[in-house]
Amino acid sequence: MRLLSLSYRNFRNLEALTLEPSARATIAVGQNGQGKTNLLEGLYLLATLKPLRANKLQELIRFGEHEARVTGKFLIAGAEREISVEVIPGGRTAFVDGKRASSLEAYFGGVSVVAFTPDDLSVVKGGPDGRRAFLDRSVFNVQPAYLDESREYGRALKNRNRLLKDRAPMSHLQAWDATLSKLGARLWVRRRTLMAALSERARAAFQRIGRSELEATWFYEPAHLGDGLAFGTASENELAERMLSRLDARLTRDVERGFTSVGPHADDVDITLGEKSARAYASQGQSRALVLAWKVAEIENLAAQNGFLPLLLLDDVSSELDPERNAFLMNYLAESGAQTLLTTTDAALVRKAAGADTKWFRVSAGRVETSHDTDE
Numbered sequence: 001m002r003l004l005s006l007s008y009r010n011f012r013n014l015e016a017l018t019l020e021p022s023a024r025a026t027i028a029v030g031q032n033g034q035g036k037t038n039l040l041e042g043l044y045l046l047a048t049l050k051p052l053r054a055n056k057l058q059e060l061i062r063f064g065e066h067e068a069r070v071t072g073k074f075l076i077a078g079a080e081r082e083i084s085v086e087v088i089p090g091g092r093t094a095f096v097d098g099k100r101a102s103s104l105e106a107y108f109g110g111v112s113v114v115a116f117t118p119d120d121l122s123v124v125k126g127g128p129d130g131r132r133a134f135l136d137r138s139v140f141n142v143q144p145a146y147l148d149e150s151r152e153y154g155r156a157l158k159n160r161n162r163l164l165k166d167r168a169p170m171s172h173l174q175a176w177d178a179t180l181s182k183l184g185a186r187l188w189v190r191r192r193t194l195m196a197a198l199s200e201r202a203r204a205a206f207q208r209i210g211r212s213e214l215e216a217t218w219f220y221e222p223a224h225l226g227d228g229l230a231f232g233t234a235s236e237n238e239l240a241e242r243m244l245s246r247l248d249a250r251l252t253r254d255v256e257r258g259f260t261s262v263g264p265h266a267d268d269v270d271i272t273l274g275e276k277s278a279r280a281y282a283s284q285g286q287s288r289a290l291v292l293a294w295k296v297a298e299i300e301n302l303a304a305q306n307g308f309l310p311l312l313l314l315d316d317v318s319s320e321l322d323p324e325r326n327a328f329l330m331n332y333l334a335e336s337g338a339q340t341l342l343t344t345t346d347a348a349l350v351r352k353a354a355g356a357d358t359k360w361f362r363v364s365a366g367r368v369e370t371s372h373d374t375d376e
């Protein structure tokens with residue numbers, strides 16, 4: 001898979017531009033607030049149909065305009081494909097070769113990206129919702145159907161929570177439980193599969209990143225699952241049945257509190273360092289190394305699964321990493337051969353990732369111009 005060209009129209013502060021990235025590293029340099037993250041955000045939306053940071057898709061539409069559009073030409077298994085996504089105030093539409101995409105599979109068809117942003121770096125020390133979102137992005141990267149599945153679950157959960165708040169009769173509530181349990185079990189299985197593929201790779205990557213004798217582990221298991229069921233080996237049906245019975249057992253409590261307390265939305269990922277909770281004890285540098293290790297694991301897992309490397313998007317992470325970990329990352333990028341788009345305010349921080357085939361761009365007030373690596 002290779003990204004051949006990328007166009008933006010009224011996407012945030014990018015009015016109209018087309019750029020042709022390098023087959024290897026493309027580096028966008030610019031000062032704060034010029035549109036560097038917007039570039040990556042557009043590409044991320046195109047490749048995943050999920051926002052990278054926006055709370056509402058509408059934020060993506062350039063002020064004063066009615067729709068935003070991002071289009072990318074990809075080379076996939078020898079064939080050229082154009083996909084685009086259009087955002088209007090009411091939602092977004094995906095197109096393949098100019099026609100509305102018939103399904104998510106048809107749309108994604110072999111495109112995969114891993115993004116790494118400064119927000120990711122706070123995931124270890126932050127709350128469980130951040131870690132769940134982080135995990136879910138990884139799941140989605142290998143299993144695109146997860147996008148619809150998790151949305152459906154979210155809708156069912158919202159309905160049940162509304163009934164809980166409204167103190168609806170128990171029978172109304174319980175009418176939702178079978179559906180919610182089935183959808184929940186599916187998400188559990190998806191997350192379990194991802195963790196099985198990633199946790200060992202992440203452990204090994206952490207060792208390679210170095211500067212720590214400590215062993216890192218990543219562990220995911222549903223909260224409040226109860227005894228007598230092994231999460232690692234239970235079937236999807238068994239998990240659905242268990243969720244149903246846990247919903248039932250916690251019903252009085254849930255009614256009192258007005259929200260559903262069991263299910264994939266209530267889980268967390270446990271990250272440990274030297275057998276201690278990384279959330280409670282890891283230093284800032286260690287936390288960042290843990291996230292970096294996870295990203296490396298994700299890239300390797302996708303490469304193993306797809307037979308090609310994902311597109312890598314790095315938004316100004318070099319300034320957040322200490323020099324040694326940044327050097328690890330830059331060398332890793334240079335050696336991996338992956339197609340990479342990096343943004344930075346300071347070219348010196350990412351120069352190690354660059355080679356003769358690197359394309360440099362300068363971003364200023366939403367405009368992007370070809371530039372050269374300079375020591376300015």
Ligand SMILES: Nc1ncnc2c1ncn2[C@@H]1O[C@H](COP(=O)(O)OP(=O)(O)OP(=O)(O)O)[C@@H](O)[C@H]1O
Nearest residue numbers: 012013032033034035036037038059060061062063
């Ligand atoms: N919907 C929008 N329409 C027009 N401009 C927007 C829109 N959303 C954001 N912007 C503008 O985009 C700019 C920020 O762009 P971006 O976040 O890409 O900056 P950046 O180059 O990554 O900066 P930093 O180095 O600080 O991260 C701001 O000037 C902001 O006002």
Ligand SMILES: [Mg+2]
Nearest residue numbers: 036037038316
């Ligand atoms: Mg930025």
